[in-house]
Amino acid sequence: MFAYVVAAACAVAVVVVASLVVRRLRSTSDDNDPGGPTVAHAGSIISALFLIAFAIAIVVPWTTADAARLNTYSETQAIAEASWAAADFPAPAAQTVQAGLRDYAQFVRTTEWPLMAHGRLAGEGWSRLEEMRRGVSALAMDGDQAKDAQDAVLGHLSEISAARRQRAMDAAASPPPGLIVITVLTGLAVVVLPLLGGARPRGWALAPLTLMAGLLGVGIFLTMDISHVFAGALAVTPDAFANVLPELQRISFSG
Numbered sequence: 448m449f450a451y452v453v454a455a456a457c458a459v460a461v462v463v464v465a466s467l468v469v470r471r472l473r474s475t476s477d478d479n480d481p482g483g484p485t486v487a488h489a490g491s492i493i494s495a496l497f498l499i500a501f502a503i504a505i506v507v508p509w510t511t512a513d514a515a516r517l518n519t520y521s522e523t524q525a526i527a528e529a530s531w532a533a534a535d536f537p538a539p540a541a542q543t544v545q546a547g548l549r550d551y552a553q554f555v556r557t558t559e560w561p562l563m564a565h566g567r568l569a570g571e572g573w574s575r576l577e578e579m580r581r582g583v584s585a586l587a588m589d590g591d592q593a594k595d596a597q598d599a600v601l602g603h604l605s606e607i608s609a610a611r612r613q614r615a616m617d618a619a620a621s622p623p624p625g626l627i628v629i630t631v632l633t634g635l636a637v638v639v640l641p642l643l644g645g646a647r648p649r650g651w652a653l654a655p656l657t658l659m660a661g662l663l664g665v666g667i668f669l670t671m672d673i674s675h676v677f678a679g680a681l682a683v684t685p686d687a688f689a690n691v692l693p694e695l696q697r698i699s700f701s702g
Contacts, residue, residue: 482595493640497633504630504670507622512673512681515617519683522610523691529603530698532582535596540586542699544600547579549695551607556688563618564678572611580604617676617683630670634663 526548534640535542551572559569568662583601588594604696672679 448567493633493636497630497637500626500630500633501666501670503671504622504626505648508670508673508676508681511617511620512676512683515676516683516687517615518613518617519609519685519687522614523552525603525606525610527691527694527698529600530695532596532599532603534698534701535592536586536588536600537593544583545581545695545699547575547582549692549699551575551579552688552691552695556685556692560677560685560688563608563614564675564682566619566621566675568611568615568618576608576611595615620676621674622670627671627674631667634667638663 463584481664494613530545531547533541533548535541536544554569554572554575562569583597583604586597588597596636638656673681675682677683
């Protein structure tokens with residue numbers, strides 16, 4: 448943030464110096480017109496900066512949310528595949544592993560999901576996966592089919608862990624704080640610039656200015672509301688885990 452302040456101060460200093468130099472080297476005239484070149488130039492640049500910042504503040508969270516949503520389905524797909532592979536284990540190992548996978552999916556859906564709105568995952572989720580991995584690795588398997596099933600389950604558990612790490616990164620992800628600040632400041636500048644330039648709207652002239660200010664306010668609030676993947680208007684919901692639970696139940700019965 449300090450670097451941003453320094454950059455802004457340097458830009459202001461350049462304007463002041465350039466203004467003094469131009470006044471000394473050539474004759475100039477005062478520009479007091481609200482529709483004059485100074486206000487028009489500043490307005491176009493500020494509007495462009497606002498649009499750029501606003502677009503980035505919308506697109507980045509939207510893209511991150513889509514990727515995070517797809518990742519949750521990848522994680523639950525790996526859970527289902529692990530449950531199918533565990534069906535080839537001898538009893539009672541098959542039922543134990545499948546029950547652990549169901550409990551993990553239920554834990555993520557009900558206990559862990561609210562925590563992700565605050566940018567973190569529950570440590571218990573990692574413990575559950577590590578316990579399942581150790582348990583499957585410790586199983587003594589007889590026959591090629593059982594050993595292949597063991598390798599498959601361990602592979603799917605690795606996929607679940609990888610998807611979980613990605614979910615942890617998505618939960619902690621947010622746009623740079625400076626981006627939201629720039630969006631707010633440029634939005635305010637767009638609204639007040641005509642007034643700072645000397646315009647004094649009256650009557651119906653206030654209507655478009657008021658409408659613009661209201662829409663800008665809604666837009667800026669939207670950028671704040673969608674800045675987190677698992678909270679706000681674009682929040683990723685635990686639908687993938689809710690949908691996989693009945694499938695895991697069917698796999699247990701069919702196995």
